[in-house]
Amino acid sequence: MTRYNPKETEPRWRKAWDDAQSFRTRTPAEAGDKPKAYVLEMFPYPSGRIHVGHVRNYAMGDVVARFKRAQGFNVLHPMGWDAFGMPAENAAMERGINPKAWTYENIAAMRDQLKMLGLSIDWSREFATCDRAYYGRQQRLFLELYKRGLVYRREATVNWDPVDHTVLSNEQVIDGRGWRSNALVEKKKLTQWFLRITDYADALLDGLKTLEGHWPDKVRLMQENWIGRSKGLRLSFRLAEPAPAAFEALEVYTTRPDTLFGASFLAVAPDHPLAEALAAQSADVAAFVADCRRGGTSEAEIEGAEKKGYDTGLMVEHPFDPAIKLPVWIANFVLMEYGAGAIFGCAAHDQRDLDFARKYALPVHPVVLPNGADATTFDVGAEAYVGPGRIFNSRFLDGMEIEAAKVAAIARVEEQGQGEGATVYRLRDWGVSRQRYWGCPIPIVHCLKCGPVAETRLPVDLPDDVTFDVPGNPLLRHPTWKHTTCPTCGGAAERETDTLDTFVDSSWYFARFTDPDAEPPIDREAADYWLPVDQYIGGVEHAVLHLLYARFITRALKDDGVLGVEEPFAGLFTQGMVTHETYRVMANEPRFVSPAEVEQQNGALVEIATRLPVEVGDPIKMSKSKKNTVAPEDIFATYGVDAARLFVLSDSPPERDVQWTEAGVEGSWRFVNRVWAEAEAAAEAVQIDADEAQTVALRRATHKLIKAVTEALSSFRFNAGIAQFYGFLNTLKRLDKADLAQRRAAVQTLIVLINPIAPHLAESAWEKLGGTGMVVDAPWPVYDPALAMDEVLTLPVQINGKRRGEVFAPPGASQADVEAIAMADEAVMRHLEGVTVRKVIVVQDRIINIVAN
């Protein structure tokens, strides 16, 4: 017996697959009537090295792709690089390396590492988003959208990342900090390019319903909340005299028109045009507005932020009774970007309004009476009442339920011509301008005569000769690049120096993969054949970023006729992270040390170099700063790729985090060797026909395995599937009497089943057993349902719900038979002494429960 030797076998099989072009995508013609399956993992950013998280992500995708292949699907399983972005520029600034050279070197290094994983990828389709061939075509798509009016430019208050010197989208601001730099984001006014994602708010929201059951509920819910559709009323309050010129009325948005009679004030955002107009005339107002701007947006600041207001002295008339006058305030808690940038405050039924009213001694008028409360005594204290009830103190709305009152109030306002029912969204348009070099140049030329015009001379190339010695956008200060002529009038003009958010790059790459050599950005025929992606796999961190943008771009391109599908990803799976314990040496200066720097000593961990004791922390996401990372190459060198693939899939359900442990990989490595040992042993035997010569027990065990593994792999329960293999090996051991020839047939089936998970091992074992060709081409086994169950079932017998014994019966035995067998059981009879049987429940092939007392 020899030990399995991954160092020898793994490279050999990768070359064999390569030579045989095993993973070349078949054309639709070649595929014939085979159904297609597009399996895709979120493409990586080329940081330079793969980490264990990549191993898990791509191992999962590979299992699905190989499984589908074996099941007879025509599979597309490509790989590429999300290659634009900040780190390349940071490397340039820190180390003086050219971003392009840095990126392509990283791609080369990571490609080698990824190839080591033995993925069933069609590498001939590989591209990087920073390839001229890709971003040039992206510019063409951008101009398509521009022509359709989905691109516009406006001055906007933007999220400015002071560290990365660029604008961030709302989606990229996490707790008030930049998602990459972690710097506190500032508000800044800049002229920016936007994509009209809000035009698609309803479509994107409604489209989520079609993904039900195919996308995680969590992700659909997050997108739903992010889009944040709310139905309400826009209405205008007439300003009472004297009002500033140009402000005859003040528009507000509300979702609670039923509480209009409870209004006690109006409030506008500090950056509302009215507030700005007043600030221009009054130093007091200006000071207040400036004070509001200083407030940060971080969690802690919002939590502790006090409601602040400034009474403008202006009054408005209530739409239902001009005699009722309400004061107009400027309030720090009103957001300009949402609704109308102004609200009416109903203190009794909104907590924020109540807090504000209490602070500034504004009146509180309850208008919703909780069921069972007394109208003459009901009042709110420190807590606003937001529950159900009937409207009161509200004239024509009195006595109505909340929903009925909303309808009635909206109808009255519309009738008066003072407003209309409206739907507003939390979602804002997607700001795509980035003041960075390493991205796709926005193909627009600014002409003094013509204004901004589409650049027709595509692609707009990124210049290679740029400098990073000072912060800011190198394109802006490049001596010649931006100077050009107007494509319309031929006069002198300047190029747009902003580049596109890299999330634009990843919003259509999956379509480009369907024909990466096509002259148009997307070959409609290829895209129609392959799209949508049948199974997309990636991290949940993209739930509202990439996954929302890609859905938007797909819909926009469909409306352009460029694509034929509305949803890019028919199935989505979000995998969990790989975690590791943290190790810390508690010296004078406590410091983290890496798993490679510690070892066991007398049952405790010590740092190898210093022998100092190591404190073990909870498993958390692997990160450089916590030093709790392991290098995939080291694992591959010690245990082989297949043991690593097995481990990342075996210990936890794939959607949950998995904790990387040395002991766990060793377990997988043991398993690899057990399979290999079985193959070696079985290879000594002659080949037989399993159906004719195998014992029934072994045949049944084999068919049960096929059934269980097929079901596990179909439903992303890889951990449960792998457990089946362990169980099967244990069964083989117990059936030791079965002769080797019989086992050989069983092992052969196991090899085909394990191929998607441990492909190198499977090929080696297949070869050892003299299988035809390579196992990569072997069809998926089919089980016989009649054989995939036990010959005799063990049925527990309960008496009054407590398990008192077990009896044996063949599957499908009649209720009467099973009951008779149970009643004759010795243990059962003993427990039934002295009591009367009232009822016997027999669940077919499951259980017997006897009710007795």
Added chain:
RNA sequence: GCGGACGUGGCGGAAUCGGUAGACGCAGCGGACUUAAAAUCCGUUGGCCAUAGGCCGUCCGGGUUCAAUUCCCGGCGUCCGCACCA
């Protein structure tokens, strides 16, 4: 604050239709092999009492049911998302 998920041995987890709780792995314990160790193999492993056998047990409290880890109500805890969104 709003929304959501989850809570099972020492640990990761299984039980996907309401039907034997703890599959499978890790760690532990005992043994074989070895001069010894590693590796490997065999056995054992939820807790408590015990001779057979029994009692308890899936975060806590209640409920529905012949039967609840699973369904319902109320708590507690952990994690995730959003967050002054009118």
